[in-house]
Amino acid sequence: MSEVAAKSMIGAGIERREDDRLLTGHGRYLDDLELPGALSAAFLRSTYAHANVLSIDADAARELPGVVAVFTGEDLAEIQKPLAPKVMHPQLIDYPRLPMPPKAVHYVGEPIAIVVAESRYVAEDALELIEVDYEELPAVGSTAAALRPGGPMAHEGAETNVAVKLSQKAGDADKAIRAAPHTLTGEFFVTRGGGHSMETRAVAARFDLTTEQLIVWDTTQSPHYARQQLSVIYGMAEDDIRIIAPPDVGGGFGPKAQFYGEEVVIPWVAKLLERPVKWVEDRSENFVSAMMERSQTHRIEVAFDDDGRLIAVRDFVEHDQGAYCAGLQVPSITTSTVPGPYHVPNIYVELLACYTNMVPTSSVRGAGRPQAVFAMERMIDRIAEYLDLDPALVRERNLIQADEFPYEVGITFRDGSPLTYDSGDFPALLSGTLERLEYARTRAWQAEQRERGRMIGIGLAVYVEGCGLGPYEGAKIRLTNKGRILVTLAAAGQGQGYETVYAQIASDALGLNMDHIYVTTGDTSKIPFGQGTFASRITATAGPAVFQAAQQMRERLLDTASILLGCHPAEISFIGDRACRDGDVEKSKTLLELAQVANVGKHGITLPKGVQAGLETSSYFAPARAAYASGAHAAVVEVDPDTGGITVLRYIIGHDCGTVINPRLVDGQVIGGFAHGIGNAMYEEAAYDSDAQPQAASYLDYSLVSATEVPSVELFHIQTPSPLNPLGVKGAGEGGTIPAPAAIANAIEDALRPLGARINRAPVTPARIVDAIQDAAVVDQPA
Amino acid sequence: MREPKVNIEAPGHLISVTVNGSTRQHVVDDRLTLADFLRERLRLTGTHLGCEHGVCGACTVIVDGASVRSCLMLAVQVDGCDVETVEGLSGEGELNPLQQAFKKNYALQCGFCTPGFLMTLTAALREGPIKDEAEARDVLSGNICRCTGYTGLVQAVLDASKETQA
Numbered sequence: 001m002s003e004v005a006a007k008s009m010i011g012a013g014i015e016r017r018e019d020d021r022l023l024t025g026h027g028r029y030l031d032d033l034e035l036p037g038a039l040s041a042a043f044l045r046s047t048y049a050h051a052n053v054l055s056i057d058a059d060a061a062r063e064l065p066g067v068v069a070v071f072t073g074e075d076l077a078e079i080q081k082p083l084a085p086k087v088m089h090p091q092l093i094d095y096p097r098l099p100m101p102p103k104a105v106h107y108v109g110e111p112i113a114i115v116v117a118e119s120r121y122v123a124e125d126a127l128e129l130i131e132v133d134y135e136e137l138p139a140v141g142s143t144a145a146a147l148r149p150g151g152p153m154a155h156e157g158a159e160t161n162v163a164v165k166l167s168q169k170a171g172d173a174d175k176a177i178r179a180a181p182h183t184l185t186g187e188f189f190v191t192r193g194g195g196h197s198m199e200t201r202a203v204a205a206r207f208d209l210t211t212e213q214l215i216v217w218d219t220t221q222s223p224h225y226a227r228q229q230l231s232v233i234y235g236m237a238e239d240d241i242r243i244i245a246p247p248d249v250g251g252g253f254g255p256k257a258q259f260y261g262e263e264v265v266i267p268w269v270a271k272l273l274e275r276p277v278k279w280v281e282d283r284s285e286n287f288v289s290a291m292m293e294r295s296q297t298h299r300i301e302v303a304f305d306d307d308g309r310l311i312a313v314r315d316f317v318e319h320d321q322g323a324y325c326a327g328l329q330v331p332s333i334t335t336s337t338v339p340g341p342y343h344v345p346n347i348y349v350e351l352l353a354c355y356t357n358m359v360p361t362s363s364v365r366g367a368g369r370p371q372a373v374f375a376m377e378r379m380i381d382r383i384a385e386y387l388d389l390d391p392a393l394v395r396e397r398n399l400i401q402a403d404e405f406p407y408e409v410g411i412t413f414r415d416g417s418p419l420t421y422d423s424g425d426f427p428a429l430l431s432g433t434l435e436r437l438e439y440a441r442t443r444a445w446q447a448e449q450r451e452r453g454r455m456i457g458i459g460l461a462v463y464v465e466g467c468g469l470g471p472y473e474g475a476k477i478r479l480t481n482k483g484r485i486l487v488t489l490a491a492a493g494q495g496q497g498y499e500t501v502y503a504q505i506a507s508d509a510l511g512l513n514m515d516h517i518y519v520t521t522g523d524t525s526k527i528p529f530g531q532g533t534f535a536s537r538i539t540a541t542a543g544p545a546v547f548q549a550a551q552q553m554r555e556r557l558l559d560t561a562s563i564l565l566g567c568h569p570a571e572i573s574f575i576g577d578r579a580c581r582d583g584d585v586e587k588s589k590t591l592l593e594l595a596q597v598a599n600v601g602k603h604g605i606t607l608p609k610g611v612q613a614g615l616e617t618s619s620y621f622a623p624a625r626a627a628y629a630s631g632a633h634a635a636v637v638e639v640d641p642d643t644g645g646i647t648v649l650r651y652i653i654g655h656d657c658g659t660v661i662n663p664r665l666v667d668g669q670v671i672g673g674f675a676h677g678i679g680n681a682m683y684e685e686a687a688y689d690s691d692a693q694p695q696a697a698s699y700l701d702y703s704l705v706s707a708t709e710v711p712s713v714e715l716f717h718i719q720t721p722s723p724l725n726p727l728g729v730k731g732a733g734e735g736g737t738i739p740a741p742a743a744i745a746n747a748i749e750d751a752l753r754p755l756g757a758r759i760n761r762a763p764v765t766p767a768r769i770v771d772a773i774q775d776a777a778v779v780d781q782p783a
Numbered sequence: 784m785r786e787p788k789v790n791i792e793a794p795g796h797l798i799s800v801t802v803n804g805s806t807r808q809h810v811v812d813d814r815l816t817l818a819d820f821l822r823e824r825l826r827l828t829g830t831h832l833g834c835e836h837g838v839c840g841a842c843t844v845i846v847d848g849a850s851v852r853s854c855l856m857l858a859v860q861v862d863g864c865d866v867e868t869v870e871g872l873s874g875e876g877e878l879n880p881l882q883q884a885f886k887k888n889y890a891l892q893c894g895f896c897t898p899g900f901l902m903t904l905t906a907a908l909r910e911g912p913i914k915d916e917a918e919a920r921d922v923l924s925g926n927i928c929r930c931t932g933y934t935g936l937v938q939a940v941l942d943a944s945k946e947t948q949a
Contacts, residue, residue: 022894668930672929707937
């Protein structure tokens with residue numbers, strides 16, 4: 001479909017503007033930038049999980065031909081300032097995360113020195129010539145080890161590895177559990193996994209000696225956040241630092257939304273050396289130094305009545321914060337995601353965020369939600385099993401109904417507001433999923449196949465996703481002097497199609513064909529304020545900002561044209577790029593003509609009476625609180641009990657992200673997120689040993705899913721517009737990921753039900769299935 | 784990864800290689816990878832490095848008709864060879880049928896892995912049609928995409944196969 005003037009571009013599944021350059025090899029990713037005279041950097045990283053750095057001898061490295069400089073943390077003492085946690089808590093015990101710590105290291109992969117050389121080849125040669133004298137200290141390789149009495153401390157001299165205890169409470173869970181007719185407990189573990197954007201992190205910088213401006217190219221999801229951090233650390237004015245997230249960034253998925261030591265060191269050494277410096281993380285570095293997520297243990301207890309209705313939920317969570325606290329966003333999201341789409345009159349969630357000697361954790365697509373959904377949805381299945389009820393029925397009985405919105409859950413969301421679901425229709429999502437599955441028939445078929453010895457299982461999972469978080473996101477719209485509409489977003493994209501989507505939104509608000517509109521993103525010099533691309537928030541924050549700024553621009557354009565054409569603004573409409581009086585192209589002004597009058601002007605000559613100078617508008621949209629996307633997943637799997645092999649036979653997704661701007665792009669987000677969820681469900685595991693040494697640091701040990709692992713998906717949408725923004729939109733980036741591990745684990749346990757095997761961890765691998773079957777057989781043996 | 788301007792100690796090797804139809808001669812270091820040669824020397828930056836250990840396939844190019852990982856090959860190894868990269872796929876501003884199928888089926892998001900997929904598939908489609916979903920998934924399975932979940936890629940392969948084999 002071409003970009004023809006449709007009645008409404010919002011809702012149109014048009015092709016993307018980005019694609020032609022990406023398909024012809026003309027994308028502009030960070031490592032593609034031509035920076036004349038640029039040097040290459042490589043970081044020396046800790047090989048110990050926990051150690052004191054006694055000395056670093058870089059003399060030999062400095063002497064290597066082609067090496068321009070070597071800096072240790074001590075050499076750059078002026079920038080060794082803490083990288084503050086993004087989300088704080090008054091009780092947080094915080095240890096400073098320094099850009100390049102001079103004295104001690106707390107995870108394998110922590111940067112301790114940088115080599116700047118004429119090529120990356122030489123820089124890496126030089127790394128091998130640096131001698132580090134470490135004093136190894138005992139390391140913490142899991143949350144279980146972190147909480148073990150008398151165990152090692154992740155930070156020397158600490159009294160506890162607990163960073164903070166977070167809790168959520170509604171009603172009286174303890175009392176309700178004591179009084180309830182039935183209770184069940186479960187213990188579930190979800191392991192670490194990474195973002196694994198195909199493009200790794202990268203930073204390049206140049207200090208302009210004449211303007212004293214630092215220009216930083218950064219693959220960050222949050223350019224304005226990075227600028228703010230650098231401004232504080234360097235003690236420079238924000239206008240003297242320009243962060244540019246290149247127009248093409250090869251995926252983000254959370255880790256690139258964080259702020260890292262490398263982002264502090266590279267621009268600084270570029271300034272010191274008065275030469276451009278580029279650092280592109282290689283995949284080995286990415287495995288040990290890009291933030292990860294997921295490791296949590298949930299000990300959950302549910303109380304319910306004879307019909308399977310929930311009376312109370314009590315969940316104790318151990319969360320792996322990693323070596324430093326980069327922010328408490330993930331654990332806070334976990335605690336508020338536990339109740340999900342269900343009525344839970346009494347709830348208590350307590351989370352211990354634990355320091356370990358592993359790379360710090362932060363958001364990865366899903367961000368604390370998959371773990372909570374895993375625990376809750378596994379328990380819903382266990383309730384069904386215990387009461388001999390259908391798991392779909394138990395879900396139906398507990399779901400919040402479509403007429404209950406806004407629904408106050410009784411606990412607090414991570415944005416600080418009372419957790420309130422804005423809109424949704426959870427029963428429609430579940431029933432729509434079951435219909436497409438032909439649920440009753442599939443259950444009958446499952447029973448039939450079971451008779452024949454095939455182990456088929458059906459797994460369901462329903463979830464809500466808080467998205468579209470504040471505080472705000474902004475957009476500027478300008479009629480350029482060339483007569484085109486320029487939409488400037490603070491937000492930076494990583495493949496989401498911003499250049500297309502935000503032109504669609506602007507097109508509708510302006511009443512102008514998309515051909516006259518173009519979009520630019522992610523450059524702090526173009527728009528002063530912004531937050532960043534994370535938490536499935538941009539459509540629901542930048543979307544309304546673009547819409548409102550474009551509405552204002554329409555008014556400005558009509559006003560200007562009406563003055564020049566001598567009529568009322570209401571008489572003006574656009575035909576192509578012409579603002580026409582009464583639809584007559586003979587009586588019209590082109591966008592270029594409007595720009596010439598109001599923007600370019602004539603030096604020293606007064607503007608025509610009534611014309612306002614400068615056709616530029618801006619809007620910052622600040623949502624009142626998070627919007628809630630939701631969905632239901634169903635998986636049908638077959639398990640081979642001899643090998644533990646899993647085949648996903650069918651997978652259905654019901655999804656609700658409110659108003660859909662571009663259905664193709666939304667489907668792409670959901671299915672892409674789903675593939676990540678399949679990885680979390682069955683494949684991806686960033687394993688560490690008990691000394692906190694990473695055991696999966698290449699794609700030979702860490703399985704990223706390929707086309708043969710990801711099953712086809714049957715996807716449908718319902719649209720319950722959010723009342724929290726004028727477009728009715730919610731987020732779509734993470735919903736595909738969140739419930740997939742739960743749905744797959746539920747299906748596998750269902751398949752194995754005749755054997756009584758328990759699936760308590762994600763990923764569920766063939767080896768774990770065989771173990772679970774053996775464990776069940778042991779339990780079944782009479783004592 | 785800019786190379787040293789002056790070749791330090793290593794004398795280098797003169798290679799002659801045809802890239803997207805034009806023959807080039809360069810003196811290269813022993814250890815310069817084919818990927819870095821294409822990206823840094825020839826400034827053909829459409830070939831991307833995703834893992835540098837031969838798994839993700841983002842750096843896939845075609846050497847003498849076979850799809851190879853340019854991160855695992857040295858520039859000296861392509862002396863006398865014919866190399867095709869993503870930049871050579873489309874003629875005068877027109878997307879070729881495979882590229883069009885990618886666009887139509889939304890087979891890309893961030894686009895970083897895309898050149899590798901295109902080159903893998905270009906080589907595969909020359910060998911014959913890709914008939915069904917299972918075969919398409921098999922052909923795609925040597926490359927990793929983190930964004931799309933592969934649905935659009937599968938459809939793009941099937942569409943392109945129909946188009947090019949018709």
